[in-house]
Amino acid sequence: MDRIAFLLATGLARGLVIALFALSLVIIWRAARIVNFAQAAMAVVAVFVAFAVTALTDSFWLGLVAALVAGAVVGYAVERWLIRLVPARTPLPGMIVAIGLVMVLQAGIGIAFGPQHRPMAAPFSEQPFTVGGVPVLSPYDLFVLLVALGVVGGLALLFNGTTLGLQMRASAMAPEVSRLLGVRVPRMVTLGWMLSAAVASLAVLLLVPTELGLNAHSGDVLFVHAFTVAVLGGLDSPVGALVGGIVVGVLISLVTGFLGAGLAPIAVLALLTLVLLVRPGGIFAVKEARTA
Amino acid sequence: MSSSTPRLEVDGLTVTFSGLTALDDVGFTVGDGETVALIGPNGAGKTTVFNAVCSLVRPASGSIRIGGRRAPATPTGLLERGVARTLQGLGLFESLSVLENVLVPLSGRRDGSGRDAALETLQRLDLAADAATPVAALSYPARKRVALARALATRPQLLLLDEPAGGLGPDDIAELADVVRTLSAQGCSVLLVEHHVDFVMDVADRIVVLDFGRVVACGTPDEVRADPAVEAAYLGLEAAA
Incomplete structure (x- = not known):
């Protein structure tokens, strides 16, 4: 029982990071109808900037801010100078270009920084608290959990409580109608890319201290899990990303704890297959997406 | 804008799609507080006129002026020029x-x-x-x-209504007609595309009849009703139906 409580708690913390990354995929899908396969590679570029800032200033917090800013800048650059040039009649060209971008970015990082993993210190202890003799979340897990919940809450507020969020939702649902209504759709798409890349960068930054360290492929597994979550929840559904992220995080944690880490990816893919068989659009998918 | 400048001025508008002429030298004006209806059979080019006014299609030739100024280059600029539009498919x-x-x-x-x-x-x-x-x-x-x-x-100062009465019952159409008349009285110019002839005759100050992308008649509802070309192109079909 103690073990289950511990695995559930750590699964929740990890699941929220996955949910954050999945949310970033949902944001970009809603804004531009692209499954951005380059999301992890772009985020890793931003986290390398954060790594450099942290190394120079000895401050994790300045690194965190740098990751957000660098993520937004990378998102802006990729959208304005690459994706905008790609024909958008179907999602396929954009996806292919994104896959190409993964190769370029990962090769570039590899050439610049080498293949080694660079350890990043967590700003809080990773030793779990014990409650009634049962080890649960570590201070760092708690920090991750609070940051993730804060970002999810902030995004919900942005999209549901501000005029900018309303414009972003409208332009994602029906770009042509939105243009007729005075919404500057290209600007909304750029903002979507910036926001999405910043959130993804934050997710990778939060994960790196608990993994082997930072290298060009640090975001790859997170991307696979988050992509699974986004498909599970429905690419259009922020709620689906949140719930799906927690489910997958807990699943990974339980399978790792009871059956071994090697089986965790298989469990995630089995879950993905099951959901695709039962509800191909995703559990939280809504029928209406771009019907306006 | 001087008082004599039309709210909307369409002049010599020609639109082609892949070599096919959708609009051919179409011209008409809509004055301040005036309600003008575009009518014609399906495929006559009515919605294409709307799309051209809204900068959704680029004319091959001709000009569109809103409040005496050239129409904006993109639809995003319509709002600040006082133009609003409804869509045939609602677009909600x-x-x-x-x-x-x-x-x-x-x-x-x-x-x-x-x-x-x-x-x-x-x-x-x-x-x-x-x-x-x-x-x-x-x-x-x-x-x-x-x-x-x-x-x-x-x-809006110019309201484009694309088939506003379509799918509505008599009571809703009567309410809609009241809304259009009120807007007109408040100085809003209205350009509408509509198949519902009684509604058009009720609310329009002038009617422009399109057929095969050309203006075949233009005038008051009574003038248009009496025009044999209109009867052949549109009202005749309606009467026969």
Whole structure:
């Protein structure tokens, strides 16, 4: 029982990071109808900037801010100078270009920084608290959990409580109608890319201290899990990303704890297959997406 | 804009699609507070005129002037030129609430007046009780009112209505006619595309009849009704039906 409580708690913390990354995929899908396969590679570029800032200033917090800013800048650059040039009649060209971008970015990082993993210190202890003799979340897990919940809450507020969020939702649902209504759709798409890349960068930054360290492929597994979550929840559904992220995080944690880490990816893919068989659009998918 | 400058001036408008002429030398004006109806059989080019006015299609030749100035290069600029439009397919954001739909064109206002304007418009069109309801849950006539509310909320000087009476019952059409007459009395110019001939004859000050992309008649409802070319192109078909 103690073990289950511990695995559930750590699964929740990890699941929220996955949910954050999945949310970033949902944001970009809603804004531009692209499954951005380059999301992890772009985020890793931003986290390398954060790594450099942290190394120079000895401050994790300045690194965190740098990751957000660098993520937004990378998102802006990729959208304005690459994706905008790609024909958008179907999602396929954009996806292919994104896959190409993964190769370029990962090769570039590899050439610049080498293949080694660079350890990043967590700003809080990773030793779990014990409650009634049962080890649960570590201070760092708690920090991750609070940051993730804060970002999810902030995004919900942005999209549901501000005029900018309303414009972003409208332009994602029906770009042509939105243009007729005075919404500057290209600007909304750029903002979507910036926001999405910043959130993804934050997710990778939060994960790196608990993994082997930072290298060009640090975001790859997170991307696979988050992509699974986004498909599970429905690419259009922020709620689906949140719930799906927690489910997958807990699943990974339980399978790792009871059956071994090697089986965790298989469990995630089995879950993905099951959901695709039962509800191909995703559990939280809504029928209406771009019907306006 | 001087008082003699039409709110909308379409001159020599020609639009082609892949070599096919959709509009051929179309010209007409809409004055301040005037209601002009574009009628004609399906495929006559009525919606293409709307799309050209809204900068959704690029004319091969001709000019479109709104308030004496050239039409904006992109649809995004229509709002600040005082132009609003409804769409034949309504174009509503189905998963957004009624209020959110009406707020979208007002969302660029920085003074926070958008919400008040939206609520006032919903009140005016008897939609206030449904403000929080997702559009997808509404009946078709109510959805049409939402589309109209979204256009009216910006207080346009030129309103383009694409088949506003389509799918409505007699009571709703009578209400719609009242709204159009009120707008006209307030100085709003209205250009409408409509198949419902009685509605058109009721509200239009002038009618422009299109057939195969050309203007075949233009005049008051009585003049157009008496025009044999119109009877052949459109009203005759309606009468035969």
